[in-house]
Amino acid sequence: MSDSPRILVTGASGFIGRHLVRKLAQEGYRVRAASRQPVVFDDPRIEGIALGDMARSFAAEYVVRGVDVVVHAAGMAHARPGIPDAAYTAINVDATRQLARAARAARVKRFMLMSSIRALVGARHSSVVTEDTPPEPTDAYGRSKLAAEGVTADVLSGSATRWTVLRPVLVYGPEVKGNMAALMRLAARPVPLPFGAIKGRRSLLSIGNLLAAVEHALSSPATEDAAFVVADEGAVTLAEIVAAVRAGRGRRAMLVPVPEAALAGALRMAGRPGVADRLTGELVVDAARLRATGWVSREGTISALAAAAREEMTRAFKP
Numbered sequence: 001m002s003d004s005p006r007i008l009v010t011g012a013s014g015f016i017g018r019h020l021v022r023k024l025a026q027e028g029y030r031v032r033a034a035s036r037q038p039v040v041f042d043d044p045r046i047e048g049i050a051l052g053d054m055a056r057s058f059a060a061e062y063v064v065r066g067v068d069v070v071v072h073a074a075g076m077a078h079a080r081p082g083i084p085d086a087a088y089t090a091i092n093v094d095a096t097r098q099l100a101r102a103a104r105a106a107r108v109k110r111f112m113l114m115s116s117i118r119a120l121v122g123a124r125h126s127s128v129v130t131e132d133t134p135p136e137p138t139d140a141y142g143r144s145k146l147a148a149e150g151v152t153a154d155v156l157s158g159s160a161t162r163w164t165v166l167r168p169v170l171v172y173g174p175e176v177k178g179n180m181a182a183l184m185r186l187a188a189r190p191v192p193l194p195f196g197a198i199k200g201r202r203s204l205l206s207i208g209n210l211l212a213a214v215e216h217a218l219s220s221p222a223t224e225d226a227a228f229v230v231a232d233e234g235a236v237t238l239a240e241i242v243a244a245v246r247a248g249r250g251r252r253a254m255l256v257p258v259p260e261a262a263l264a265g266a267l268r269m270a271g272r273p274g275v276a277d278r279l280t281g282e283l284v285v286d287a288a289r290l291r292a293t294g295w296v297s298r299e300g301t302i303s304a305l306a307a308a309a310r311e312e313m314t315r316a317f318k319p
Contacts, residue, residue: 006030007218008067010051010099011074013039015177016114016210020071021046023211034063035074054095055087060102069218070103072096073114075148078141078178088144096148100155100163110218111163113152117229117285118142119167123274124200124281131229131289149227157225164217165227166210169285172304173207174311179278180204184309187245194258195242200282201235206304209297213290222293231285232301238279244302248309 007024011017012033021033025045033039038048052058054074064070076083076091096113103111121129122138137143149165156163172180186193213230217223236244243253260280267276291297 004028004030005068006032006066007069007071008032008034008064009071009073010034010063011072011114012048013037014073014077015173015175016171016207017073018175019173019207020073020211020214023215027215032063032067055090058095058098060098061105064099064102064106064108067106067108069110069112070099070108071112071114071214071218072099075114076141076144083140085140085143088140089147092141092144093147093151097151097155100152100161104156104159104161107160109161111152111156111161112214112217113148113163113165115149115165115167115227116142116145117167117169117231117283119145119149120229121283123277124283126282129229129283129285131227153225162224164223164225166213166217166230167227168205168210168213168230169203169283171205171207171210173308176207176308183241184245184312187242188249188309188313190251190254192254192256193242194256194263195238195279196255196257198238198260198263198280200260200280201237202241202281202283203231203235203285204241204301204305205231206299206301206308208299208304212298213295216293216295217290220293220295223290228290228293229285229287230290231287231297232299232304233287233291233297234301235284236301240302241305244305245309248306249313 007029009017009021009031012021013035021031024031025043031046033046033048034051036051038050040048076088119137119142120133120135135146137146152163170180209232239255246253264276264280
């Protein structure tokens with residue numbers, strides 16, 4: 001065990017970070033789990049450390065000391081109203097630069113940046129999104145993620161540290177947070193929902209498929225010095241998402257076919273245009289390039305959504 005690679009995971013207290021730390025430890029890696037405040041994991045293979053405030057200068061050299069791989073999953077997530085662009089830049093761009101420089105100086109073997117599909121597009125897109133889609137982020141969050149990708153490539157180019165960028169779509173699974181958590185809570189309510197007529201398809205990503213993508217990318221030379229979009233195979237409608245969550249909780253779909261234009265108009269009149277775009281807009285992502293390197297999307301979206309809903313329901317009723 002002492003000869004196994006040591007992996008630094010930043011953002012270890014977040015949804016993706018917690019799952020990733022546990023998974024890597026289960027696979028036999030020694031994990032340094034870094035977060036703003038240290039998180040205690042009941043596993044001797046996991047070392048929890050405090051990362052501090054990444055909006056300011058932090059001890060990046062100390063954090064990367066003695067590690068073989070860095071997975072940088074920390075950052076300011078999602079676009080939130082009222083937050084200045086400078087805040088996204090400080091946390092998502094400047095901190096990435098500092099960590100990448102420290103990794104280069106320490107001759108870390110691999111550096112992975114957890115970016116986002118929002119580095120390429122907004123909440124909706126008219127055509128299928130791939131790595132060849134011209135990047136046109138639509139908010140401060142997306143622009144900061146795109147800039148972080150550029151910083152990663154610039155700092156590590158020509159060094160002994162190979163880098164990989166992953167651009168996941170909206171990730172779901174047990175203990176999910178943010179927009180997906182809100183959607184799953186809404187779907188879990190035992191009331192009819194007006195989503196039966198929405199035809200827009202959206203790509204999602206199960207946490208299991210994302211963890212498999214991380215493990216694959218860290219071990220595959222074919223993923224070095226490149227960026228990849230990541231999504232489950234196939235895309236689903238909002239009606240299918242709700243039906244899958246409710247099936248996982250043992251309930252009927254109960255979907256009312258309200259015309260899509262009427263629903264979108266009502267949300268915009270209520271001052272929620274972003275919600276309208278996320279609910280009715282189409283965003284289909286094809287991860288064929290990552291699959292071509294050997295990654296396999298093993299979990300189907302419908303079955304994985306239902307499984308996540310079942311696990312959340314079981315957790316809620318635990319004493």
